[in-house]
Amino acid sequence: MIKRRFWVDFVLSGATLIWLILALAPLLWLLSLSLKTQLQAFATPPLLIFKPTFVNYVDLLQNTDFARYFGNSIVVALGSVSLSLLLGVPAAYAFSRQGFRGKNATLVWILVVRMTPAMTYVIPFFMIYKTVGLLDTWASLIILYTLFTLALVIWTMQAFFDEVPRSLEEAARVDGATVGQSFVHIVLPVSGPGIAATAVLCFLFSWNEFLFALVMTRNAARTAPLAIVNFMAYEGAEWGRIAAGSVLVLLPVLIFGFVTRKYLVQGLLGGAIKG
């Protein structure tokens, strides 16, 4: 019996390990490409052991506008995250504390916004932006991303506020504090972790988004993922630059993703179930 148990464990661990390799190998392959010269990158058979070089990164940052596009990505992501937190956190609190007619309908509508295919928004927003001259600006992307991240903030923060006990606020209210005061001085200070996790989820959405950025920007507001794709189009694919740029875009996302794994479920579902 013990022997059988051992073999079961052995097979299961083996399967897990192989799976892990399959999941991570493409990422490690990308990392290794970014550290190779063009010649090493496409050597046959592929070089598994080589002396890493940073030429691709140096080239990317010195000879291209990548740093500026990376900056665009940061501005757009931070802009939509702060805007949607500013608007969404108080709204989520009101949803959590106050019952009103149509509350459920409103929450379902917010979920519908989350589920609606991006393609339904791209065409009208493109036409509207074209008319008002917003194409290829930071604002064009910040507005679009806020639509989605705001829905995300309201759903996840509402679930979070539901878990915050009301006794403290009630005590403060008895002492004469207004709703606004007790929200700012009592609820917000204990909501740090929830707000941080929500902010990360929103950041991931904006940072990873591709379709809107593809349609709405040309050069001035182009984001980093698009800049990488553009290396594919001009004068043959420049795989070294592509790999180096991809690694730079990946790093913050991977770190954030690992740190907030627990909250990812709720965030991805937009609160359809409680994780």
Added chain:
Amino acid sequence: MRSATVLSANQQARSSRRLRREERATYFWFLIPSLVVLGTLSIIPLCTTIYLSLQNLNLTQPFLSGFAGLANFQRMAADPVFWNSIVVAVIFILVPVGAQMLLGLALALLLYNKQPIVRISRSLFIAPMVIPPVIAGLIWKILFIPNLGGLNFFLGLIGIAGPNWLETPFWAIVSICMVAIWENTPFVMLLVLAALESMPEEPFEAARVDGASSTQTFQFITFPQLVPVLLVALLFRIIDALGIFPVIFILTGGGPGRATEPLNYYAYTTGFTYLDIGYASALALALFVLIAGISVAFLRFKLRAVEVE
């Protein structure tokens, strides 16, 4: 003395009513900005799409634009490319989503384990899911390059002659499916894992006491409790599969021919390659209706499943 008490009670009632009013006003002002923003940004585009879908509007032929009635929808019904895009969309739902569900469930069961090493490794498994889809596409684009990319080399090591991945319709479809599975299996895994961890202990202890085998425990205790979360995962995977874009954009651009061009991508090329905004809006609306239909059907089905419980 008595009248004073009555007065103060009256005052209290009045001041508490004033508090209630103040409270309601605050909540109102907390809510209104968000609702206005969400309302404006979601309803105006939808109305615009409906309006555009009724127009003859091609940015390359601005002189021909005008009200078209239902012409775009008639054209859609008779358009073989549209029906092809529906078939492709169905393929991209059935194959990758089916595999994601099965593999995600299996992986979650593998990782549902108290050992610390396994617990830490869970975070690593979600890497493909959190990276930008466009970069997932780029990585695989490199891997798929025949002879140079690497994938065929490693397949050769285990004795498999790799095909020309993106060259033929069949292998292009397989390629897209593979990337979609790689990318999104962790989503199902995360959901199932969360559900597994929130299950009550008692039924499992009872089953152990009664001498149930692990297969029986899974079949009669674990799986029934997982059904709701699996349904939610399925809905989200189907909807996301219908919206698949960056991976196709990078890997195949819808080709060869139109072999990997689902409805979503057809709407994109119609609108932004051929600049036929009117017809693209009609296609986007069709996608919207399709997803709304699936969501409603699913919600009904799910409600029934819950009632049966």
